[in-house]
Amino acid sequence: MTEPNEDSGRQAELDQVRTSVRAICNKHGIDYWRQTDATHAYPEAFMDTMGEAGYLGALIPGAYGGTDAGPAVASVVVEEINRFGGDAAVINAQMAICGTLTRHGTEAQKLRWLPGVATGASRFLTVAATEPDSGADMSKLASSARRDGDDWIIDARKILISLAEYTHAMIVLVKTSEGPTLFLLDMDEVRPHLEIRPIDLISNRHTTTLFIDDLRVPDSMRLGAPGAGLRCLMDGFPVRRVLAAAESIGNARFFFERSLDHATTRRTFGRLIGQNQGVQYPIASVYGKIEAADLMRWDAVRRIEKGASEAGGRSALAKILASEAAWEASRVALTTFGGWGLAGEYHVERKLRDATVFVFNNMLLSYVAERMLGMPKAF
Numbered sequence: 014m015t016e017p018n019e020d021s022g023r024q025a026e027l028d029q030v031r032t033s034v035r036a037i038c039n040k041h042g043i044d045y046w047r048q049t050d051a052t053h054a055y056p057e058a059f060m061d062t063m064g065e066a067g068y069l070g071a072l073i074p075g076a077y078g079g080t081d082a083g084p085a086v087a088s089v090v091v092e093e094i095n096r097f098g099g100d101a102a103v104i105n106a107q108m109a110i111c112g113t114l115t116r117h118g119t120e121a122q123k124l125r126w127l128p129g130v131a132t133g134a135s136r137f138l139t140v141a142a143t144e145p146d147s148g149a150d151m152s153k154l155a156s157s158a159r160r161d162g163d164d165w166i167i168d169a170r171k172i173l174i175s176l177a178e179y180t181h182a183m184i185v186l187v188k189t190s191e192g193p194t195l196f197l198l199d200m201d202e203v204r205p206h207l208e209i210r211p212i213d214l215i216s217n218r219h220t221t222t223l224f225i226d227d228l229r230v231p232d233s234m235r236l237g238a239p240g241a242g243l244r245c246l247m248d249g250f251p252v253r254r255v256l257a258a259a260e261s262i263g264n265a266r267f268f269f270e271r272s273l274d275h276a277t278t279r280r281t282f283g284r285l286i287g288q289n290q291g292v293q294y295p296i297a298s299v300y301g302k303i304e305a306a307d308l309m310r311w312d313a314v315r316r317i318e319k320g321a322s323e324a325g326g327r328s329a330l331a332k333i334l335a336s337e338a339a340w341e342a343s344r345v346a347l348t349t350f351g352g353w354g355l356a357g358e359y360h361v362e363r364k365l366r367d368a369t370v371f372v373f374n375n376m377l378l379s380y381v382a383e384r385m386l387g388m389p390k391a392f
């Protein structure tokens with residue numbers, strides 16, 4: 014695969030990453046993912062292998078044990094896992110969520126967590142922001158923290174929170190008298206005071222409801238300045254969106270490549286099904302949409318690397334285009350595979366469920382309309 018307009022040195026590095034991640038995927042096999050999905054399991058063995066290969070610290074500076082490989086490499090890692098037929102959600106979380114700590118944590122917090130996150134010894138998989146009443150509106154928090162001497166007392170209700178049962182470190186967004194504020198909870202210390210209830214979801218996302226009642230934490234667990242919580246989270250959004258776009262491109266390529274193979278090998282009515290325009294044209298059409306989304310993804314990656322101000326908008330467009338391409342590709346795969354598209358052994362139905370998780374784009378469209386196009390604010 015050739016990334017658009019990469020110089021030959023960087024192209025070789027990205028090719029090497031693809032080859033190495035593909036080898037790790039092959040080692041575990043595609044049925045590994047079918048099994049973890051069916052049993053709602055955490056992909057522990059796969060994460061261990063990715064840790065040994067050094068990929069978990071791709072976005073962590075070398076001074077804290079990471080490789081500082083950057084968003085281009087991180088995006089190729091998650092794309093290849095999904096393109097293989099795996100589910101990169103957990104590795105995406107482990108690579109990217111610690112970015113808020115890297116940018117806003119104290120030296121003591123960074124030394125406490127980042128080296129273990131880079132190896133995989135410490136799992137840092139969760140940001141708890143969404144609430145039952147306010148949903149997508151993170152400025153209307155009911156969860157709170159109040160000062161009590163040198164400590165804080167946290168009360169929170171959070172919903173749709175991923176991987177809370179498995180993580181060792183969790184960022185929680187609450188309101189304080191200064192405004193939205195982040196806390197970085199050491200789960201080994203606070204877990205007995207949390208109630209975590211699983212939510213049954215379309216895909217194996219380990220999603221939960223989280224209750225925190227009168228939890229006393231030291232000020233050393235506060236992350237960033239009081240009142241700066243939303244800003245601290247949001248400056249990591251361009252990278253998070255690019256990784257979501259890359260995951261979606263991986264999903265889209267999984268559907269596309271499987272469909273192309275099936276259309277050019279399966280025969281009915283005495284000919285290849287790919288000879289029928291009803292099968293052929295949707296495959297050709299979605300191929301163009303995947304490639305277009307990928308161009309936007311690489312444009313966003315380069316702008317992030319340069320610290321360009323347009324990185325936010327381009328990363329939003331990349332996520333929108335890539336998730337829409339994956340959605341369309343999943344439908345193309347259903348048309349191409351017919352009844353077998355719904356059978357577990359072909360993996361299309363499982364990936365179709367995985368790809369569906371990415372289709373919520375309203376907040377990004379709002380960002381594009383207001384910030385890029387100067388349209389009136391909706392809220």
Ligand SMILES: Cc1cc2nc3c(=O)[nH]c(=O)nc-3n(C[C@H](O)[C@H](O)[C@H](O)COP(=O)(O)OP(=O)(O)OC[C@H]3O[C@@H](n4cnc5c(N)ncnc54)[C@H](O)[C@@H]3O)c2cc1C
Pocket residue numbers: 139140141142143144147148149150172173174175176214218220370373374375376379391392
């Ligand atoms: C698989 C999965 C994992 C998740 N993991 C986490 C996690 O780890 N941590 C976490 O904090 N959250 C997580 N979430 C929650 C996710 O961030 C929320 O679903 C999202 O913020 C929207 O909140 P809501 O579902 O309550 O929808 P609501 O806020 O009720 O909105 C419903 C719909 O209306 C749309 N909408 C609402 N207001 C507007 C508006 N002003 N303009 C246009 N459209 C609007 C929304 O886009 C959405 O499509 C996860 C969600 C999923 C599906």
